[in-house]
Amino acid sequence: MNERPTSRLPRELEEALRERSPEERHQIVALWERLGALKPSVEGVPSTEAAWAELSARLASTPRPARPPRRSLHRRWPIAVGMLLVLGLIGVYVLLRPRVVTVPPGTIRTVTLADGSSITLRGGSQLAYASAWPGRPRRMRLMGEALFEVVPGRPLTVETAQARVEVLGTRFTVRAWPEARETRVTLLEGRVRVRAIRASRQPLVLESPGHSVRIGANVEPLPERLTPDQVLAWRRGGFVVIDEPVGVVLRELERTFNLRIEVAGPLPLDRRITVLYQQQARPEAILQDLCLTLPCHYRRISRGFVVEAALPSGH
Amino acid sequence: MTDDLQTLCRRLVDSDRAALEELFRRMREPLLRYVCAIVAEATVAHDLVQDVFLDLWLRRTTLDPEQPLRPYLYRMARNRALRHLRDERRRARLRTEQLPKAPSVEWRSPDVDLESRQLEALLARWLDELPERQREVLVLSRWHGLSHREIARVMGISPRTVNNHMLRALETLRRRLRTLALMP
Numbered sequence: 094m095n096e097r098p099t100s101r102l103p104r105e106l107e108e109a110l111r112e113r114s115p116e117e118r119h120q121i122v123a124l125w126e127r128l129g130a131l132k133p134s135v136e137g138v139p140s141t142e143a144a145w146a147e148l149s150a151r152l153a154s155t156p157r158p159a160r161p162p163r164r165s166l167h168r169r170w171p172i173a174v175g176m177l178l179v180l181g182l183i184g185v186y187v188l189l190r191p192r193v194v195t196v197p198p199g200t201i202r203t204v205t206l207a208d209g210s211s212i213t214l215r216g217g218s219q220l221a222y223a224s225a226w227p228g229r230p231r232r233m234r235l236m237g238e239a240l241f242e243v244v245p246g247r248p249l250t251v252e253t254a255q256a257r258v259e260v261l262g263t264r265f266t267v268r269a270w271p272e273a274r275e276t277r278v279t280l281l282e283g284r285v286r287v288r289a290i291r292a293s294r295q296p297l298v299l300e301s302p303g304h305s306v307r308i309g310a311n312v313e314p315l316p317e318r319l320t321p322d323q324v325l326a327w328r329r330g331g332f333v334v335i336d337e338p339v340g341v342v343l344r345e346l347e348r349t350f351n352l353r354i355e356v357a358g359p360l361p362l363d364r365r366i367t368v369l370y371q372q373q374a375r376p377e378a379i380l381q382d383l384c385l386t387l388p389c390h391y392r393r394i395s396r397g398f399v400v401e402a403a404l405p406s407g408h
Numbered sequence: 409m410t411d412d413l414q415t416l417c418r419r420l421v422d423s424d425r426a427a428l429e430e431l432f433r434r435m436r437e438p439l440l441r442y443v444c445a446i447v448a449e450a451t452v453a454h455d456l457v458q459d460v461f462l463d464l465w466l467r468r469t470t471l472d473p474e475q476p477l478r479p480y481l482y483r484m485a486r487n488r489a490l491r492h493l494r495d496e497r498r499r500a501r502l503r504t505e506q507l508p509k510a511p512s513v514e515w516r517s518p519d520v521d522l523e524s525r526q527l528e529a530l531l532a533r534w535l536d537e538l539p540e541r542q543r544e545v546l547v548l549s550r551w552h553g554l555s556h557r558e559i560a561r562v563m564g565i566s567p568r569t570v571n572n573h574m575l576r577a578l579e580t581l582r583r584r585l586r587t588l589a590l591m592p
Contacts, residue, residue, distance in 0.1 A: 103549055103555065103556060103574075105556050105567070105570075105571045106571065106574060106575065106578075109571055109575055110575075117582070120582050120585075120586070121578050121582055124578060124581055124582055124585065125550065125578070127527075127528075127531060128531070128535075128546070128550045128551075128581075129550060129551075130528065131528055131531060131532055131535070132441070132550075132551045133441065133444075133445070133532075134441075135440050135441055135444045135450050135453060135454075136450060137450045137451065138440065138450045138451060138453070138454040139454065141432070141433060141436050141437060144432075144436060144454065144457075144458060145429060145432055145433070145436075147458065148432065148458055148461055148462060149429075151458070151462055152425075152462065152465060
């Protein structure tokens with residue numbers, strides 16, 4: 094009904110084909126004709142008559158009136174401007190609103206930012222961030238432990254209770270559990286700058302892979318060296334705690350395996366220990382090790398364990 | 409014909425229901441074919457085209473009779489069809505992995521004499537295999553008789569690009585036909 098009555102090529106096509114060989118032109122024209130014969134029909138739909146009846150019924154039941162003619166627009170523009178303003182503010186809020194990611198115990202979650210940077214969070218962690226204005230540095234707040242893989246470009250600042258880490262395109266981990274009252278930053282790639290929040294000390298710069306630093310209330314920051322296998326063991330089902338209090342280890346067991354651990358009796362919760370399971374860690378094996386060093390007993394309860402001090406009379 | 413559509417457009421702006429009906433009787437079928445070529449599902453295409461006309465009626469007072477109505481209609485239809493595809497793809501992605509692709513055309517040696525119906529089927533397949541925009545340009549021009557300028561309006565590209573897409577599409581089809589020695 095609307096198609097070209099003849100199979101003539103459109104004028105622009107003909108012009109473009111002018112410098113082709115006669116043979117090619119002929120082939121294109123033949124192709125053009127063939128394509129015309131190909132026109133598919135649409136089957137299995139109501140006829141135009143039925144479709145119009147359907148549409149008329151819908152029109153009759155559509156409550157929305159036609160838009161008013163443009164004449165009256167000049168009286169409405171303040172409303173329109175007001176609405177745009179409100180929408181704009183909502184948009185700005187939606188874009189810039191603070192976001193909080195809370196990872197349930199026993200799981201690992203990855204957050205990907207608009208620029209492709211990603212943050213892998215360990216169970217029990219919380220990450221809060223707002224997408225800042227373009228061009229401004231981005232700031233995040235971490236409680237817990239995470240691997241940051243930051244794409245070069247906009248600077249990123251990660252804050253914990255004890256430290257502020259400033260980065261520009263790099264990989265590093267931050268460990269900042271509330272009960273540990275310290276923040277450990279380990280560099281895996283690139284370069285980061287770490288400042289203590291509550292001290293006007295010079296910032297520390299970590300620039301070789303494996304460089305690690307702990308920032309706490311009473312600890313003088315000491316450079317250490319850790320392997321990626323150690324700091325990232327949690328990503329592969331491992332369990333590694335380096336020189337931290339027993340209380341932290343127990344909390345970490347709870348978070349990592351989604352368990353409940355109750356402490357009965359006087360356990361030396363402040364004693365520092367190291368646990369190294371680089372992969373396939375089982376909570377029970379870790380507790381066994383722990384009880385050999387402390388010493389202590391443990392027993393199973395529903396969804397967890399009770400750990401109690403070993404009676405001195407037993408030995 | 410184009411003038412007629414513009415007259416209809418003017419009557420639409422004045423809320424003339426009869427104008428909508430006339431336009432519907434004239435344009436529903438080609439739009440249906442067009443949308444169906446995009447969404448590949450007749451019932452979906454039917455629903456989408458109904459929505460186009462409903463929407464046209466609801467926004468009739470904002471129409472500009474100076475603007476050509478035909479490309480405007482095609483464009484409305486196209487937007488809806490593409491939006492539908494996008495939603496559909498998103499849903500499909502959520503549901504499962506991508507479904508296995510339709511089996512590709514089996515190769516025939518050039519000396520097999522193809523019946524003309526087989527040839528048509530083959531050509532239709534190849535048309536489907538063209539890049540989306542090239543195919544669309546060809547379909548709008550050949551089956552809908554839209555001018556380059558109208559196609560440009562529908563697809564939001566320049567008439568020059570329309571011509572380039574079309575040349576490329578025809579060239580691909582021509583070469584494939586020639587490989588099978590189906591061309592004189």
